[in-house]
Amino acid sequence: MNSTQSNPKPKLALYWAASCGGCEIAVLDIQDKILDVAAFFDLVFWPVAMDAKIKDVEAMDDQAIDLCLFNGAIRTSENEHMAQLLRRKAKILVAFGSCAYEGCIPALSNTTTRQATLDWIYRDSPSTVNPENVRPQTGTDTPLGKLELPEFWETVRALDQVVEVDYYVPGCPPQAHQIWAVLETVMDIMKNGKPLPPPGLVLGAGDKTCCDECLRPREEKKIKKFVRPHEIIPDPNRCLLDQGILCCGPATRSGCGALCPAVGLPCRGCYGPPPNVHDQGTKMISALASVIDSEDPEEIDKILDGIVDPVGTFYRFSMAKATLGRVQFNGKTSM
């Protein structure tokens, strides 16, 4: 909007697909630095903040947008359409935040089915009164004209499962200081004509695990029993996992500052897998295998019974990228 003919600014777009809005608020939490961003970039598309029209994006030349930060998972036909559109229009497409990066919590939906979801919401939930079993339709003819809804899909996908992605910024949401670090770096590259980092890189995070940022002293782990967070009052000066509270710190990339353990709650993995790890859940299982204090298979089984929701815990934020991919129902996969 602010570009001039003589000195056009780089064009920036921000968009959200299936997400909660937290990534957008996190961007705003860089406080007055947002004004620096607005001064450096020509903000061509940012539905949260300004006059942004899909039609205007469609009218742009391909690759007219220099940088697009895309948050949210791909849940509907509309989400996919926007992902494809912005991929076409953007030189650099960033999967911004856990939903776009690896599906995040909405991808826990991949442990159930589209049908089960729709049945519960529109028929079986106790507050729903729907004697005629009305369901939302992609097309509804009214005497006045046709009303349209996007398709609600079976499976939640991450952005790079739909289009090619250049970089990733993890976090649910990314922490404001990390967002500013990414934007500052990008602005520096653009301002000074520096080369871009290699594609596929994770930006705005650390290169270790959450445990490396956690201030709780660790011991050699010997876990005899798992406990759930509400069942004990943990010692504030000991590693939570040492105390038997399942903490995903060992299988999670650093970068957030270990905020959750600092207030007495275990990490659930929102910064995604550590470097060189593809499957966060497998990494967590491997970490646990080495700390369970037993050689007796029966006792090991008993200890493992204390993990009440392995899939929902180990893959809390990364279900769309999980190697297992989809949960099976009645012998049939529901992909």
Next chain:
Amino acid sequence: MQRLQIDPITRLEGHGKIDIFLNDQGEVADCFFIVPELRGFETFCVGRPVEEMPRITTRICGVCSEAHHMAAAKACDAVYHVAIPPAAKKLRELLYSAFFTGDHATHFYILGGPDFVMGPEAPVAERNIIGMIGKLGVDVGRKVIGARAAAHEIVKILGGKTIHMVSSIPGGVTKGLTVEERDHIVALANQLVEFGKFTLKVLDDVVLKNRTYVDLILSDTYTHKMHSMGTVDENNRVNFYDGKIRVVDCDGREIVKYHGREYLQHVAEHVERWSYLKFPFLKAKGWKGFVDGMDSGVYRATPLARLNAAEGMATPLAQAEYERFYETLTGDRSGRTPVHQTLATHWARVVELVYAAEHTLELAKDEEILSPNLRTIPTATPDEGVGQVEAPRGTLTHHYITDERGILKKVNLIVGTTNNHAAISMSIKKAAQGLIKRGVEITEGLLNKIEMAFRAYDPCFACATHSLPGQMPIVVRLRAPDGTILAEQRRE
């Protein structure tokens, strides 16, 4: 037949559209507000341990994650039949009051305010927070950013994270306060109270002293007689965190007052084919369609509705403003006569902002919040529980059923803005009907006035505008029945 499409509008999940059909006389024949979004939390939470819900359901909304965190934590307490220590309750409520102050501030200044400060028909480029700062002075901008930052800081100290906080679990909270942290929060809370007073003055100077705006607020185009829902304390005063849900009818008479766990006896949800979002209604009245009035089941659960459903505010400054609000708009300062002007919701929001700020300070000064007794370890067998709070955008209900291990078997949620879905649809339609007439040019100002009908609700899709510069994207296309675009008006 002609069709106007407003597409896209921003909302929390970033997607929403309005379809307006015109008859041959060029008048509005019908109007649909369509929510094309569904994520399915109620189903995919099944199988999860219930204590994780305060951390999972925050991801329903990153703008008001605090509301889901609290409703989930209260539902968890109920599932485990555990009473949390008084200090834990106060700490949760302290976090929640600070959040409410910041949230209402962002709506008032960034979303709703620009329409009044700059004028509903001001150039689009100016009708935003930047324009407001230009008009009202940099000091106002500093105060707004400062108030948001203060509220966020309190949330982070108590909740661990600014967005998607984590500290409430079944039986209490995991994070207490040191004396230093408490002193810091008291200073921040004092700042919020001063900000509340300042906001009252802005409201007065900019809106209430301007006859044109008062006339706009009172006009029929923005008026709907509906029932009002809100949570009240034992003295029927507004409360955000705890109490009973009170519903009053269009005339202010109590229809029902119930505990959150009884919600299924009083509220039900209707389904339409053309929207993924359901339409809650009062069971006592039944679903009668998109109609207002005494016989309709449609109700509102907004700041205005909360004031209507209550009989006052629990803090002094807010109570004084509550009385002035009703005296000005109904002539009766007791508040027994409801206000039905949708745009008055902005004023009601400021009354709530002042209450939230005063209550934040009250709680911060309460010595009990320094108590180390923050947790009750649950011992009862978990089964079923309902947690309810007032989210800024309406009554929020989380209902969980678990097995004996506390693993979720069923989840039902009625989310803040969902309560207002029918009311928002009707408000948009009435504004469109009042503004679009044969021969009337579709101007930017007209579009903005349609937008003002839903903006007052601060609905979740409008959470989006909690940002700079707070502009809603909007396109109206006039189409022939074959879809050909005859005319188009866009914001520039």
